[in-house]
Amino acid sequence: MRDIDEITITIEVLRRLSDTPDPRLREILQALVRHLHQFARDTGITEEEWLQGIRYLTETGQTCDGVRQEFVLLSDTLGLSQLVVSQNHRRREQVTEQTILGPFFIQGLPVTTGQGMDISGGTHGEPLFITARVMASDGPVAAATVDVWQADADGLYDVQRSGWSIDRSQLRATLITDVDGRFSCRSILPKSYPIPMDGPVGKMMRATRRSPMRPAHIHFAIQKAGFDPLVTHVFVEGDEFLESDAVFGVRGSCIGSYERHAPGVAPDGTTVGVPFFVLDHVFRLEPAEEARQCTS
């Protein structure tokens, strides 16, 4: 093909991909090429703009390290992550919605079977007591694994602090629901915080005058055999950034009531000398089979 031009080159690239043995890889790559080429034609992208794009992607890759994933953050801030999550977890209305995992989830924490654990690790903040329940349509879900993780009062996750290691984790835990589907722990009230702005994503956010803020939230990931694994947030009702989450993660079923209480006896029976908050929340799981039917 010596006489391909800026239009017919797409046909030629698709043809070269047509021998890909894996049909799914072929489908994805051919769709990618069609959109990539049409994007370049729609915008009439210049060589200088193309080079800026190459440099931007390179810098994004090189900003990633063991605990930072700038490409995930870029995908999050372009709404791609939440789109992918949503189209893979179509759910009935009464079920808790799926949201992005975000870049700060850590696998492999020790599992805590008891209730009421203090996961704050002594970090400062307003006391929060989480008393939650995991439900299916026919009743409570016992022995579900619940990962919980959140930022500290400065808006930073433990992995963003220097010197972090898994045995020095803070504000994260892996819990197990009891026979009534309940789990509980003590933590601190989450605060709204900006996404990391010192890399390529920060450049994009500033150049587009977008708010870098995420509304205050705690992450939860709940797994139990027979159910579609739930990855979700519980956002703080009334937060000023609920309508402008930088990563498009807010959904109606993911807003929780963090109720303020005067000093006194907390849900775990201890007496707290300062005002404290209680999040009494219900997570509703989708059976794995029904989740599959919805997407087919």
Added chain:
Amino acid sequence: MRDIDEITITIEVLRRLSDTPDPRLREILQALVRHLHQFARDTGITEEEWLQGIRYLTETGQTCDGVRQEFVLLSDTLGLSQLVVSQNHRRREQVTEQTILGPFFIQGLPVTTGQGMDISGGTHGEPLFITARVMASDGPVAAATVDVWQADADGLYDVQRSGWSIDRSQLRATLITDVDGRFSCRSILPKSYPIPMDGPVGKMMRATRRSPMRPAHIHFAIQKAGFDPLVTHVFVEGDEFLESDAVFGVRGSCIGSYERHAPGVAPDGTTVGVPFFVLDHVFRLEPAEEARQCTS
């Protein structure tokens, strides 16, 4: 926007980009988001596939260093680079076509004003004498700057060899045309070679069963005030890979006749004791003004 779904999220992301002060950046980012989201929906991309994509892009960025640009290579092998080049250099039929720069161009070489320089730096190969001419529609183009660069007989560019530095360049030079628009140098016959296959692009080429080969060629970049800068290749007529160039760079006006000669007197007047080749080629430039009119 708490009730956005996998479809309406695109509208919301576009809205968030609508305050971008630079109208061109806004246009590009909004087109990117539309295509990126539609690509994800068209293919019904799964979370695992999304994560594979994130890892692939990250690895591509981290494969880049001072002399290697894996994102450029990825763009080249997906046909994007040649598409962008073509749509920015629409030319009349009789003018030499624009092709991709490729990742191995080096700026800032010392300029050689004389003719007949040996640019091979002593590397082994079949002798080649380049006697070329740079023409405009109304006659020769004198004092044009000509960058020439090519791979060695092993298919490697000097910058791919360890210990490369600009003062130890090989098989590249910056020449100047004489009053008749001519330039000449001595080099070696180029050979077809595979693109670098030890990185993410190599994985893609293997997974799609694509040929990694580039047909034998020499790169030329020709600049002269008043003309659209020409970046092109001269491919070897008859090369077996002309129809399957891994980076889609072959165009009809970019194929040259590398003529084989028996041992004897070469074009530069020296006597060569082995068979040698001569590339007698004409490059035709587009006036800058006409190039602009063609693209408007």
